[in-house]
Amino acid sequence: MNLAELQKWVDETYQKRGWKELGPYIRVGFLMEEVGEVARAVRAIEIGRDRPDEVTPSDQELHQELIGELGDVLANIALLANIYDLSLDEVVESHKQKLQERYQANHNC
Numbered sequence: 001m002n003l004a005e006l007q008k009w010v011d012e013t014y015q016k017r018g019w020k021e022l023g024p025y026i027r028v029g030f031l032m033e034e035v036g037e038v039a040r041a042v043r044a045i046e047i048g049r050d051r052p053d054e055v056t057p058s059d060q061e062l063h064q065e066l067i068g069e070l071g072d073v074l075a076n077i078a079l080l081a082n083i084y085d086l087s088l089d090e091v092v093e094s095h096k097q098k099l100q101e102r103y104q105a106n107h108n109c
Helices: 003-017 024-046 059-083 088-107
Strands: none
Touching: 003 059, 003 088, 024 059, 059 088
């Protein structure tokens, strides 16, 4: 699935679930929650959780959890882009250009 397909799929899926009505301010809150869940998943992979009340997941389960949480982050970013009528391709290209201008001019990267 490419970025444009992702945006369309997220738009249609979230519309069907009634989740598109939430405004950008609320959506950013959800994005931050999902980023926190990515941080928790990375921590579990890298240093563990050290919780006697939790069963330690397998490496495969930990990686699946990270994949799921990264997907949640991507979906929220796609929703924000849709709200502001931006394509993710445009966002990625702008970011790429910004970094190239910043670092190629200063560091020959």
